[in-house]
Amino acid sequence: MIRENITIGMDDIDSPSGGCTTHFASLLVEDLDKIVEEWLDYPNLIRLNPNIPYRTRGNGAVALRFAIDSSKSEEILPSIREMVLEYAEISYPNTNPGVVICKGDIPHELTDFTKRALWRTIPVSLATRVLSRLNLPYFAEGNKRGTIGALAAIGHGLNADYTYEYIAYRSMNQCSEPRGVDAESVFKMNDQMKEKTFANIDSSSQSLLIEPQGPDPVLYGIRGDCPEDVLHAASLVRSEQDAERWMIFRTNQATGEHLEQQIKISYLRPYMSVSVSCTVAENPRIIEGGHVILTVRDETGTIDCAAYEPTGDFRWIVNDLLVGDEIVVHAGVRPASRTHRLTLNLEGLQIVTVVDEVHVSNPLCRECGRRMKSAGTKKGFKCVYCGHKDSSIQKDRTYISRNLEPGIHLPRTSAQRHLTRPSSRLRKRNEPLNGMIAKWHIP
Numbered sequence: 001m002i003r004e005n006i007t008i009g010m011d012d013i014d015s016p017s018g019g020c021t022t023h024f025a026s027l028l029v030e031d032l033d034k035i036v037e038e039w040l041d042y043p044n045l046i047r048l049n050p051n052i053p054y055r056t057r058g059n060g061a062v063a064l065r066f067a068i069d070s071s072k073s074e075e076i077l078p079s080i081r082e083m084v085l086e087y088a089e090i091s092y093p094n095t096n097p098g099v100v101i102c103k104g105d106i107p108h109e110l111t112d113f114t115k116r117a118l119w120r121t122i123p124v125s126l127a128t129r130v131l132s133r134l135n136l137p138y139f140a141e142g143n144k145r146g147t148i149g150a151l152a153a154i155g156h157g158l159n160a161d162y163t164y165e166y167i168a169y170r171s172m173n174q175c176s177e178p179r180g181v182d183a184e185s186v187f188k189m190n191d192q193m194k195e196k197t198f199a200n201i202d203s204s205s206q207s208l209l210i211e212p213q214g215p216d217p218v219l220y221g222i223r224g225d226c227p228e229d230v231l232h233a234a235s236l237v238r239s240e241q242d243a244e245r246w247m248i249f250r251t252n253q254a255t256g257e258h259l260e261q262q263i264k265i266s267y268l269r270p271y272m273s274v275s276v277s278c279t280v281a282e283n284p285r286i287i288e289g290g291h292v293i294l295t296v297r298d299e300t301g302t303i304d305c306a307a308y309e310p311t312g313d314f315r316w317i318v319n320d321l322l323v324g325d326e327i328v329v330h331a332g333v334r335p336a337s338r339t340h341r342l343t344l345n346l347e348g349l350q351i352v353t354v355v356d357e358v359h360v361s362n363p364l365c366r367e368c369g370r371r372m373k374s375a376g377t378k379k380g381f382k383c384v385y386c387g388h389k390d391s392s393i394q395k396d397r398t399y400i401s402r403n404l405e406p407g408i409h410l411p412r413t414s415a416q417r418h419l420t421r422p423s424s425r426l427r428k429r430n431e432p433l434n435g436m437i438a439k440w441h442i443p
């Protein structure tokens, strides 16, 4: 037998009436298990630029990495194609599935492609060129947009930081019923797991974040730093609907890697995900709807930043900024429209240094203690109550303490991206995978 390493990338195998790429992957894993010699990694769930249009969900693609007998590698793509056509609702105009197969080592060109897909938009034509240049077997339907995520998932080795997500799935024919995830069990689990899991609940509204709202087969997902922890946490969650299957994904969620590019204001383009190092140029203002707008500048230009109402108390931190404060904003670039200029939609904020807030007022009279008035330019102050004059006295300067902590500030958990690095992981990095794969799916 000649052993061959295979990576399969897939994306956009879903539709609004149920079904999603990770669920399809869990079915595919079960099917492939019959011919796979060795699984080389957990299934990878790769989140890409969350700020691109035409993707309402979390923009997640999946890669499967395994070794098989090379004589069986040719049969994989046709059989996956059959499965996808059966699973996805191809007739729905917004479903554009793509599946790509890569044999052997991952080409550098794909690694570069992935880096770009994390923070920029990629045209389908570029994905098509890469596929033909690297001669990768693939199939795609619709406008073939799924090939972008499929390629990007293959090219992401999760070699830097990463996390895990346990996803429980319900049966496809139960997707219109309520999940019945027991809130009390989730709160207990969250307390018990401390910071080993994250994004379970939104503490400001006490709402559950582990269960999605749509009619998809995901029952719930638990995110954490190691597979044993998410597996244990899942055993503590109760729900009315049963989990039909589950799988643990290794993922780039909660790593913040879509914000690694530091971009100058004049180079910002629509739909980029970026960090911008800047200075507050105008004091914040609150607009209708409770959104906070802030104008910032760097040496190349100025731009408005928006912290929207759903970000919760994060808005009030933004609203406390003053002209001259130095900050780094984490944001997605919203294109200009008839009503607003190019705008940075804030996903996070690092406060670097804040200016002193000074209140200046006329001095108090040294004779009677009442507030003095100016005696004219360069003539000092006079007291209108007792007549005292003082030409050497200066204005009072009161330094008001700023209640802004330096460091990273984030929106409430429910407004965070899948890729947002949560507060519990600010200083945490997972070591490269050592090859040990724990129990991760039910065959």
Ligand SMILES: [Zn+2]
Pocket: 365, 366, 367, 368, 369, 370, 383, 384, 385, 386, 387, 388
């Ligand atoms: Zn006086």
